[in-house]
Amino acid sequence: MLFIHEVHRIRGARDDDFEAAYRDGWMPALAQDQDARLLWYFKHAHGSGPAYNAVTVTAAHDPAAWGRVADRLQRGDLRDWLRSVDDTRHGVTSKVLRPVEWSPLQRADLATVPTTVQDHPLSIYMEDTGWPSAPLDDYVAFWGETYYPLLNARPPGERLLDIEAVFEPLYGSGRRKEAILLQKVIDPSRLGYLLTHDTAPEHKAPGTFMHDALAYRDEWESKLLRTASWSPRW
Missing domain, CATH: 3.30.70.100 (Alpha-Beta Plaits)
Structure with missing residues (x-):
């Protein structure tokens, strides 16, 4: 399983728009493919890092699954979504991660990952x-x-x-x-x-x-x- 880690430098005035794009766009859009899900959406805790930065972690079952998502972003139905998201941020730094051999998390059960909003306490x-x-x-x-x-x-x-x-x-x-x-x-x-x-x-x-x-x-x-x-x- 692959984990796509992204650090987003958001335009301050568009902070709410960026979060809405991931909550109402990215999260449900990934549900169209059973092999990819958004796992975490983070913000820097106040006073602990750059302002208007978000960190997202998306899981993909394997390289082929992430390839399908990338095709949707660059050539398919998510192309307009990506264009609009780019307008809300200064830039994004991405890396594809894999768990080390002893990591407690090896594979996420993607079938159980929520794809609709379920409010909960902050962590x-x-x-x-x-x-x-x-x-x-x-x-x-x-x-x-x-x-x-x-x-x-x-x-x-x-x-x-x-x-x-x-x-x-x-x-x-x-x-x-x-x-x-x-x-x-x-x-x-x-x-x-x-x-x-x-x-x-x-x-x-x-x-x-x-x-x-x-x-x-x-x-x-x-x-x-x-x-x-x-x-x-x-």
Whole structure:
């Protein structure tokens, strides 16, 4: 399964129009093909990133399924929709992702993904993207062998984050040596401590994740993303 990750730089005055195009146009249009669905519609949480940016993640069963969607966008029934959406944004950066071997999300059950608006509470996600100096496979394995068990070892009531998916770009479709953690914020109240406190020295000592991860990468970024009230996954 492929996951198409897009970062949209929206024209401020057209923000509502852009969201409506994805909610009322893209989401139901994908329902015409059983092999593609919009999964997430995110906005940057206020104060945490560029203004008027949205992040969407669309799932396709396989390359052929995404090829059919691309044909609809560039040559078929969605061509006018794409033209109108382009008028609401300054630009879009896209990459095609695949789940790493140990990602909790490997395949989405597309038949159960909503294609009509179903309002729900908002959720916060933390999207971490790393660019390792070490081989990509070693970096991803390090995450799976250290960070993932570290989070899961905490009692559910004490967790800040829960990893829902781990991706790497499909070769030739994005930046080489990149990996992405998509993590749901389980307890938003714990974010305050994370934002207002530095990492304690004992958490940066040899043998800790923060220390040992530097052997694999020292370039990474975190984004706080908030789901729309209608996002199919939240």
